[in-house]
Amino acid sequence: MIKLFNNYYADARNIQISILIVFLIIGIAFLHWEIFLLKSLVILVTCLLTQALVIAYLKGNWSTLKSALITALSLIILLKTNFISTAFLISVISIGIKYIFRYNGKHIFNPSNIAIIIGLLFTNDVWVATGQWGSGFEILLLISILGIVVVSKAGRVDTTLTFIVSYFIMQWIRSVWFLHWPVDVMWQTFTGGNILLFSFFMITDPATSPNTRIERIVWAIGIAIVSFVLANFYFVNAAPLWALAIITGVWPLYKLVVNHSKQLSLSKSNAFQKYIFKRHTM
Amino acid sequence: MKKIFLLLSIMLCNVSSKAFCGFYVAKADAKLFNKSSQVIMVRDGNKTTITMANDYIGNVKDFAMVVPVPTVLTENDIFVLKTNLFEKLDAYSAPRLVEYYDENPCNNRYSEERESAIPTIKSVSMNSVAEMDKADLGVTIEAKFSVGEYDILILSATESNGLATWLIQNGYKIPPQANEVLTPYIKSNMKFFVVKVNLEAQQSTGTNKLRPIQLKFESPKFMLPIRLGMANSNGFQDLIIYTISKIGRVECTNYRTAPMPTGQMIPEFIKNDFGNFYQKVFNTTWKNENMNTILLEYAWNISSNNYVKCDPCVGNPPDYNDIADAGANSAGALYFTRLHVRYDRAHYAQDLIFQETPNQQNFQVRYVITHTVTGNLNCTEANAYYKKVLLRRYAEIENLNILTANTYPANRDYIKQYESLYGSPIEDDRKIRAIRKGGFDGGGEINAKQDDTKYTLIGFMIIMLMMVILRMPLNKKL
Numbered sequence: 001m002i003k004l005f006n007n008y009y010a011d012a013r014n015i016q017i018s019i020l021i022v023f024l025i026i027g028i029a030f031l032h033w034e035i036f037l038l039k040s041l042v043i044l045v046t047c048l049l050t051q052a053l054v055i056a057y058l059k060g061n062w063s064t065l066k067s068a069l070i071t072a073l074s075l076i077i078l079l080k081t082n083f084i085s086t087a088f089l090i091s092v093i094s095i096g097i098k099y100i101f102r103y104n105g106k107h108i109f110n111p112s113n114i115a116i117i118i119g120l121l122f123t124n125d126v127w128v129a130t131g132q133w134g135s136g137f138e139i140l141l142l143i144s145i146l147g148i149v150v151v152s153k154a155g156r157v158d159t160t161l162t163f164i165v166s167y168f169i170m171q172w173i174r175s176v177w178f179l180h181w182p183v184d185v186m187w188q189t190f191t192g193g194n195i196l197l198f199s200f201f202m203i204t205d206p207a208t209s210p211n212t213r214i215e216r217i218v219w220a221i222g223i224a225i226v227s228f229v230l231a232n233f234y235f236v237n238a239a240p241l242w243a244l245a246i247i248t249g250v251w252p253l254y255k256l257v258v259n260h261s262k263q264l265s266l267s268k269s270n271a272f273q274k275y276i277f278k279r280h281t282m
Numbered sequence: 283m284k285k286i287f288l289l290l291s292i293m294l295c296n297v298s299s300k301a302f303c304g305f306y307v308a309k310a311d312a313k314l315f316n317k318s319s320q321v322i323m324v325r326d327g328n329k330t331t332i333t334m335a336n337d338y339i340g341n342v343k344d345f346a347m348v349v350p351v352p353t354v355l356t357e358n359d360i361f362v363l364k365t366n367l368f369e370k371l372d373a374y375s376a377p378r379l380v381e382y383y384d385e386n387p388c389n390n391r392y393s394e395e396r397e398s399a400i401p402t403i404k405s406v407s408m409n410s411v412a413e414m415d416k417a418d419l420g421v422t423i424e425a426k427f428s429v430g431e432y433d434i435l436i437l438s439a440t441e442s443n444g445l446a447t448w449l450i451q452n453g454y455k456i457p458p459q460a461n462e463v464l465t466p467y468i469k470s471n472m473k474f475f476v477v478k479v480n481l482e483a484q485q486s487t488g489t490n491k492l493r494p495i496q497l498k499f500e501s502p503k504f505m506l507p508i509r510l511g512m513a514n515s516n517g518f519q520d521l522i523i524y525t526i527s528k529i530g531r532v533e534c535t536n537y538r539t540a541p542m543p544t545g546q547m548i549p550e551f552i553k554n555d556f557g558n559f560y561q562k563v564f565n566t567t568w569k570n571e572n573m574n575t576i577l578l579e580y581a582w583n584i585s586s587n588n589y590v591k592c593d594p595c596v597g598n599p600p601d602y603n604d605i606a607d608a609g610a611n612s613a614g615a616l617y618f619t620r621l622h623v624r625y626d627r628a629h630y631a632q633d634l635i636f637q638e639t640p641n642q643q644n645f646q647v648r649y650v651i652t653h654t655v656t657g658n659l660n661c662t663e664a665n666a667y668y669k670k671v672l673l674r675r676y677a678e679i680e681n682l683n684i685l686t687a688n689t690y691p692a693n694r695d696y697i698k699q700y701e702s703l704y705g706s707p708i709e710d711d712r713k714i715r716a717i718r719k720g721g722f723d724g725g726g727e728i729n730a731k732q733d734d735t736k737y738t739l740i741g742f743m744i745i746m747l748m749m750v751i752l753r754m755p756l757n758k759k760l
Contacts, residue, residue: 032540034643082642124529127639134538134575141743149746180465184631188536235502237535237637 012153013066016201019146020073023197026142027077033132039087040076046091047072054099067111067207068095074112074201078128079119086125090115103252110208110244117245128238133193140191147200156204158213162220163199164190170228198240208248223247318520319511320368324610325504325527325638331609332506333496335368342479342492348449348510349475350467352501354424354436361496362430363607368494370604371524373597375580375620377542377647379556380594384654384671388661419444419451424473430493431484437474441465445474463509498609506634508625522579523621526610531581531641532619534634538575539621542567544647546681547674551693553651562686564622569687574629580620581645586612592646617642651678654700668704675700676714 008014027033051068054060071094081087094115098107119126133139151160168190175181189195203209203223210216226243230236322333334349420440427434439445442464467474477495484492511519525532533539543563552559567577584591584599591599605612623634654671679692701708708714 031538034541080639080641082640125640127530127637127641129533129539129639130535130637131533131538134572136572136574138740141740145743145746179469182462182631188631192536 012150013070015153016070016150017066017073019150020070020077022146024073024077027132031132031134035076039084042084043075043087043091044072046088047095050092050095054095071095071111075115078112079116080127080129081125083125086119086123090119090126093118106207108252109248110202110205113202113241113244116241128241130194130238135188135192137191139193140196143193143196143200147196151200151204154204154206156206156209159204159209159216159220160199162217163203163224166221166224167227170224174232195240203244219247219251320372320522321506322371322524322608323506324608326611328502329498329500330504331496331498333363333494333608335494336492342484343481345479345492347477350472350507350510351475351497351499352472353499354473355475355497355499356425357427357429359498360429360434362432363494363496365491365493367604367607370597371600374592374599375524375618376596377560377579378594378596379553380648380650382650382652384652386655387663387667388659419448421445421448428480428483431480431487432477432495433480435476437476439468439474442468496609504636508630509633518624518626521623521625523623525619526605526608527617527638528615529638529640530617532636532638534576535637536632536635539578540571540575541578541645542647543685546685547650547652547678548682549675549678549692549696550651550653551696559690562689566685566687568624576621576623578645579622579647581643582618583642583644584618585614585616665704668700672700672704672708
């Protein structure tokens with residue numbers, strides 16, 4: 001028994017799958033989400049099949065199916081459409097796009113995130129129910145405790161903390177200090193299930209978040225800034241989703257620039273040392 | 283049928299209430315109490331049209347309203363509408379009761395279906411008056427005009443004390459929470475739309491009723507400022523929001539939207555008491571949803587190319603003129619949503635923010651009663667029919683208890699009648715036993731479901747926390 005549990009606990013993805021299933025059950029049973037069985041099945045089967053096809057074609061590792069399952073569950077929770085064909089299309093896009101846009105051996109975009117953004121942009125049949133979790137103490141407890149389990153296993157507590165803290169600070173300065181809204185406005189926003197789910201489960205995907213701690217902190221602050229601007233000045237609904245898509249899309253460019261300047265400074269210092277050596281030996 | 287409708291309408295006339303949007307600042311020391319109101323919101327791109335019902339009952343001299351708006355409105359942005367638009371939309375989208383009639387098991391007969399409906403709690407009266415005064419308290423009168431029977435000012439203020447003083451100087455009692463409520467709007471550069479009644483113009487309309495006011499403005503934010511209305515309230519207020527959108531259903535983004543329970547079979551004796559029944563159902567659902575959820579009561583595609591605008595229909599669907607009056611363009615796709623929110627300061631810290639979603643699903647709140655066959659039945663199928671009715675009646679009582687959390691007293695004779703007809707006692711089912719035991723008396727509020735969920739969740743969280751603490755190795759890289 002214990003061995004089974006150890007095996008289960010060893011892979012963070014197993015835990016995430018179980019927790020997403022728990023959320024789905026809670027949402028359907030207690031929060032009266034309108035989740036339709038056929039559409040959910042279509043999303044699930046499409047994601048798994050597409051992933052299986054890609055694995056067979058690229059001769060990859062079959063455990064990637066777990067990632068596809070996580071994507072499917074996230075889509076079932078987040079994606080709302082009228083037509084099943086749209087759900088099918090979005091699922092195919094979410095898995096397929098992992099293999100189209102890659103940088104440094106990893107896929108650039110978070111699959112469920114970018115699929116929803118593409119759906120919002122290019123179809124007129126996709127929407128996100130940002131209020132579907134509600135707010136409040138129970139939601140905060142539920143998502144944060146379960147979230148900490150997954151996030152600590154994946155080694156991404158820094159990302160989550162940085163995002164929440166920086167977003168909170170910016171929002172506090174604007175809402176409470178500058179605009180004089182009462183404090184429970186902040187409580188309402190930051191105990192909302194959508195933002196907690198986002199910060200514990202979506203931005204902490206190891207495949208799409210940067211590798212080193214410093215980079216992750218910069219990345220999370222970037223997402224917080226973009227979310228804040230989009231939500232407060234452009235009144236974008238589900239601003240964090242857009243922010244994540246933008247930052248992950250722009251990140252390879254940022255890395256290129258950083259690497260280039262590093263190389264530049266490295267080569268400059270090399271050239272300088274050579275010059276000194278030459279001068280010294282002359 | 284018409285008689286039933288009339289009876290139901292009369293039963294539902296509620297006398298007092300105030301509108302949501304502004305706060306009612308009374309001249310006299312009248313106790314201000316916001317009860318319920320209705321609003322129509324039409325969204326088209328970035329343009330919003332808000333129409334506020336005004337069922338003020340009282341001295342029109344005492345009426346006044348304050349609404350925050352994002353821009354300075356011009357005279358072309360403000361309209362006064364005819365009064366029956368709200369009644370029509372209310373009747374069209376109200377929760378409805380559907381009757382079915384059992385076929386006589388002894389011979390063939392067509393079953394008939396008829397509908398009757400209840401308009402929901404009628405709205406509001408407002409009672410205060412704003413008089414104009416040009417005191418320099420950082421309050422600027424940006425615009426001033428008369429529309430219909432109303433005199434309107436658009437004010438901008440630099441700080442809430444100034445605005446509050448300005449209102450006090452004009453003889454209004456400001457609720458103590460008003461300052462806190464006004465400041466965020468002033469800091470966000472919003473203007474204040476202040477309305478009072480012009481007595482001569484009102485008398486010339488010939489009627490005592492005040493007509494709905496409509497505002498049009500352009501803003502990227504699709505929101506409804508409900509916080510002002512909470513400043514002078516003594517508890518919960520009801521607000522019914524009708525929205526018309528070209529895209530699909532409208533839902534709230536910062537608070538949860540949940541559908542009202544619908545489709546249940548309920549006992550026959552509800553027929554003449556549907557209003558009371560629905561009020562209890564709403565109360566129960568609202569409490570079960572932790573009192574901070576907006577409840578969906580109706581959603582339907584009312585595009586002109588959609589011929590089925592209701593099913594069953596209890597009121598006429600809005601026609602071309604009604605839609606134009608509400609401020610919408612009836613060409614192309616059109617979608618109607620009815621939301622019912624009951625709010626107070628403790629549960630709603632923010633104004634409601636909405637989004638138009640492409641959701642095209644139709645939804646209505648509909649309860650079903652089935653009339654049994656009356657008279658003596660003398661055939662072999664009669665006994666089986668009695669058993670069917672008895673089981674169904676138990677189910678109906680169970681539904682009633684669940685929907686109203688045992689607050690609706692049920693008539694024991696409802697079951698007894700068919701128990702005696704059937705003869706032998708029905709097989710004991712756990713549910714039937716429970717109903718027999720306690721389910722008839724309407725014994726009071728039972729909040730078991732809500733607390734149950736909460737404690738289960740908390741217990742679950744504690745277990746998870748223990749697992750995390752016990753399993754997390756100390757040297758694991760975080």
